[in-house]
Amino acid sequence: MDKAVAGGEKGNGGTVKKTSPVYVIGFMVVICALCGAAISFVQFSMKPTLDANARLVRNRTIARAFGITVPQQTAGAYDSALALRIDTTTVADGGRRWQLFTRKEAPHDIGFIFNGMAFWDMISGIIVLSKDLATIRSLEIIEQKETPGLGARIEEPQFKKLFEGFPVDWSQPADKRVVFGEPAGPDGTHRIDAITGATQTSMALERILNSELAAFRRIYDHHDREAAPQPTGRK
C-alpha cells in the first residue's frame, strides 16, 4: 500500500496524485467521516451513563441549594429525597418552561433554575429565595464552562457564600437588584464582590441574575400556582 501511494505521488501507474485537489478533498471527507463516526459511536454508547450523571449533578445541586443532606450519592437517592421534601412545579412562559421548587416544610423556601450566556458558554444554576422573595437563601451552579482559576471561581464556596442572606430590593430597577463591584447605594447593600481577574464572567453573572430574577418575579406573580405563597415585596 505504501509503495502504491508513493508511486501515486510521482504520478506513475495510473494512481491518484496525493497533491491533486480531488485526492486532498476526498481524503478530508473520508477522514472527517471516520472521526465523526468514531466520536458519535462513543457518545451514543455512553449516553445512558451521561444522562444519569447529568441528572445526579442537577439533583445534587438542587438538594445542596435547599440544604438537604442525602447520605447515598446516587441519582435514585437524590430523586427520592427531592420528591419527599421539595414540590416541583413547571410553568410555561412564552417558549420557556420554568421549573419552580418549593420546600414542603417550613420555611417554604422557593427556588428556580436560572440560565444565561456568560463569557464563554451557558451558565445554569439554582437560586433559592425566602418565601417572601425578599432574601436569597443560596445560589448554586449546576453547569459552567468559564476560565478555570478565574471565571470558574463562581463555583467556589467563598463566592457562593456571598449570596447567602443577600437582600433583594424589588423596588430597584430590574438591572440593579444584584450589583457586582460598585455599591448600588451609600450603604453598600445589594452588592456582591466581583471576582478579580474575571470581570467578564462577573458582569455576565450580574446580568443573568438580574434578568432571571425579574423574569421569575413576573411569572411568579402572573401564573396561578396551586398553594403558592404570596410574596410581600414590591415589583
Place this chain on the structure above:
Amino acid sequence: MAAPKTLFYDGFWKNNPIFVQVLGICSTLAVTNLLANTLFMCFGLVFSTAMSSLTISLLRNYIPDRIRMIVQVLIIATFVMMVDILIKATAPDIHRFIGPYVGLIITNCIIMGRAEAFAMQNPPGASFVDGIAMGLGYSMVLIFIAAIREPLGFGTLLGCKLPALHLWWHQWTIMVMAPGAFFMLGLLSWFARARLIPKGKG
C-alpha cells in the same frame, strides 16, 4: 529503527517531555493540586498520545503533505473527545474540574510535537511505543508534583486524610494555587536536569 526499549527510555526519561523538552507545562501547573485529577489527566494524555501517534503513523503515507497538520489535529481531537466523554461518564465530579484541560490536550505540544516529529516518519509500532513513553514521562512528573502538592495544600492524598494532621500539618495555601506548581516544577526540573538526566554530547 531503535529498539522499543531505547524508544521507551528516550521518551520516558532521556527526552522527558517536561524536564527536557519543556512541553505540556500548562496542564502541569493546572491539574496537579489533587492527585485524583492528575491521574485522570494523565490517562487522557497517555491514551491520546499513543492512539493518535499510532493512527497518524498508519496513515502517514496517505496524508497529503499540504494538509498534514490539519489531519493530525483532527485525529488528535477525535481521541481527546473520546477521552473527554469517557471521563465525563466514569468520573463526572473530576470532569467538572479537569474538563477544560482535557479539551486542551488537543493543543498539547507533546502530542502535536510527537505526531509531526516522530509518527509521520516512523512505523506504527515504534510510534505507539513513543506515544506511550512520552505520555508516561509526562505522567511521572505530574504525579510526582501532585503527590507533594496535595498533602501540603489539602492534608490529603487521593482524597484520604493523612494521619495525625493536627500534630504536624499546616496548610500551604500556595500549593493549592498555580504558583505552587511553578515552584515545584522549577525545583524538580533543576534537580532532574542537573543531577539525573544524562546530558547529550555537543
